[in-house]
Amino acid sequence: MSELIFYTNPMSRGQIVRWMLEELGEPYEERLLDYGTTMKAPDYLAVNPMGKVPAIVHRGQVVTEGAAICTYLADAFPEKRLVPPPSARADYYRWLFFAAGPVEQAVTSHAFHWTPDEKQRRTVGFGSYEDVMNALEQAVAGKSFIAGDRFSAADVYVGAQIDWGLRFGTMPDRAAFADYVLPLRERPAYRRAQEIDGALIAKMQQGG
Structure with a gap:
C-alpha cells in the first residue's frame, strides 16, 4: 500500500x-x-x-x-519548499484560511441567492459577499504570490478558489484576480x- x-x-x-x-x-x-x-x-x-x-x-x-x-x-x-519562511507565515495562514472560511461561505451563499441582511451580517462569519470579494482583491492585488516572494501551498488553495470563481462566474471578473491567477495556470503542476x-x-x- x-x-x-x-x-x-x-x-x-x-x-x-x-x-x-x-x-x-x-x-x-x-x-x-x-x-x-x-x-x-x-x-x-x-x-x-x-x-x-x-x-x-x-x-x-x-x-x-x-x-x-x-x-x-x-x-x-x-x-x-511549499511553506514560506517565518517572515511570511502570517499572510500564509491568514489568507489560506480566509479562503477556506469566509470565501467559501460567501461564494456558496451568493450562488444560492442568499444575501444576509444588515443584522445577519453581524453573525455570519463572512459578513457580506461584497466585503469578502473586496478583501480578497486587496490580498492579491499587485502580488505574484499570496505570502512572501515565492509560491506556497496558500497559492494552491487561494489560487484554486479564484481560478474556479473566474471560470464559473462565482466571483467578479476583476483585474487583480486575473493578474494573480493567470500565471498560476501556467504552472506545470x-x-x-x-x-x-x-x-x-x-x-x-x-x-x-
Missing part, C-alpha cells in the same frame, strides 16, 4: 488537492469515489464520516478538508492536474 492515498472525485474540490499533489511530485495512490455510493460506503465513512472528498491518508494519518490537506502536505514535505482530472471527467461523462 502506498504511503500516500488520495480519495477524490474529479468533479469536486479534490481538484485542489490534485494540484497540490502534483506540486509535491511525490507518488500517491488514487482512489476514485462516486457521489451517493462509494462516497457513502462504510469503508470510506471510516476515513471521513462526512462522506465527502477530498481526503488523504498519509502514513496512516487521515486528513480531510482541502485547506487542511494543503497545509499538512506542505509541512509533511518541507524539502518541497497545475496543467498536469487539470489534464488528469479533465480526462477522468471526460471518461465519466462518456460512461453516462
Whole structure:
C-alpha cells in the first residue's frame, strides 16, 4: 500500500488537492469515489464520516478538508519548499484560511441567492459577499504570490478558489484576480492536474 492515498472525485474540490499533489511530485495512490455510493460506503465513512472528498491518508494519518490537506502536505514535505519562511507565515495562514472560511461561505451563499441582511451580517462569519470579494482583491492585488516572494501551498488553495470563481462566474471578473491567477495556470503542476482530472471527467461523462 502506498504511503500516500488520495480519495477524490474529479468533479469536486479534490481538484485542489490534485494540484497540490502534483506540486509535491511525490507518488500517491488514487482512489476514485462516486457521489451517493462509494462516497457513502462504510469503508470510506471510516476515513471521513462526512462522506465527502477530498481526503488523504498519509502514513496512516487521515486528513480531510482541502485547506487542511494543503497545509499538512506542505509541512509533511518541507524539502518541497511549499511553506514560506517565518517572515511570511502570517499572510500564509491568514489568507489560506480566509479562503477556506469566509470565501467559501460567501461564494456558496451568493450562488444560492442568499444575501444576509444588515443584522445577519453581524453573525455570519463572512459578513457580506461584497466585503469578502473586496478583501480578497486587496490580498492579491499587485502580488505574484499570496505570502512572501515565492509560491506556497496558500497559492494552491487561494489560487484554486479564484481560478474556479473566474471560470464559473462565482466571483467578479476583476483585474487583480486575473493578474494573480493567470500565471498560476501556467504552472506545470497545475496543467498536469487539470489534464488528469479533465480526462477522468471526460471518461465519466462518456460512461453516462
